Amino acid sequence: MKNVSKYIILLLFVLFGISKTIQAQNSAINRAIAYQQAGDLDKAKGAIDSAVINPISANDPYAWYVKGYIYKSIYSKKEAGKRKVDIRKEAMAAFLKSKEIDTKGENNEDNNKNIKYIATTYFNDAVQSIDSTNYQFAIEAYELYRKAIVIPEPATDITKKDIDFNLALASMYTRAYEANRKGKVDFFAKAKEAYGKVITLDANNVSANYNLGILYYNQAVSIINAMDYDLDLVTLNQIQDDCVVLFKQSLPFMEKAYQLDPKRKETLIGLSGIYFSLNEEEKSKEIKLKIDEIDQNK
């Protein structure tokens, strides 16, 4: 009987100890929240980082949600607009962890809302960074957006966003390349790739077809115009071969753009130029007549 009493007392101590530990952990989470609300994000981060590595709360979906929320707050206060993604990646990882262990789905709505928010910040960063200096960050941010936005709603269709983003990227590459062909040599291939992605997603995209056609065409024209007259005949011939390849590469895209929008003057001018450069005089004249018609009907 005496021994039984001993065991009961011991058990009560253990249970009391566990209870105290849980309370301590809960208070660590609450402390983190309090720090966050008071605006002391460093202390909030310290408190929540300790809580999520403690075995007692390591599997608490709420603790991970709070971690995500605090990290997201740090991003909003300290890193928004700075073209950095590390803190957001950690916030995202915390929300994902919370979702993963949240078998009852108690935090699901809040996790999803925050994941969408982070996805939106990635998208905004991507859009705002499409320039010849920050384009790599734009691509990184856009990829993060793509991965994040489908997490709350896997059926989300982002095709239109993919098209818009790649068109904007291709447009920037083209603009930078046209402005500095020697300094931005690699932008020609990058522009081709980006327009190509758009056409893969939407074969009937007028803008991508037209701009890709013009990219090839203008490249050939630029090579011809920059021709050094002291080149020998073999090289002169080779330059023409290279340009014929470019004109032929341009043609199907320009023809497609024409098919999709037969009254667009820029397309007609480009198409006429390609036919002319390939010595398809009749076709070139036919297109020029259409340009005249458009001019007359203005």
Next chain:
Amino acid sequence: MKTQNTLKLILCFCLVAVSSYMPAVDDTLTPRKAGYLYNFTKYIDWPAAAKQGNFIIGVLGTTPIYGKVLENTKDKKVNNQTIEVKNFATPAQITNCQLLFVPNNFENLSEIVSKLKKSSTLIVTDKVGMVNKGSIINFVWKDNKLQYEVNKVNAEKNDLKVGAQLINTAAAVIE
């Protein structure tokens, strides 16, 4: 906290303007023809008398080739001869020149050929069949690109020697 009542999603899905680029100038032939004209001078051997004074490139009629040749031969020389580019409005105005370009809107080549008989002028034309009507070099289209054919017989008549590379890279050679 969980209600996130202070959270505002900033949905600024900015529309990114996608520019359309204008096609570059569509005359891709003139620079090529002008480039060839200048290059031909490197592979033709003119008789000694033609190596005196300025090296005159004549361009007949109204054609953008004149301006392009003028622009691109500035400060260039042929065998130490300063290049001078002249524009002849009509065949009647043609005077002595080492090279004459006849654009494709001139039908009557025989008049020009007889005028330049024994003048050591390299006659370059731009129309199908001209190589058999007195032209020495004629531009042709082959494999979607501008090429040229050479009539060695006509060259010899004008006392001109055609270099091997000009022959080797020609689309056709008449001997």
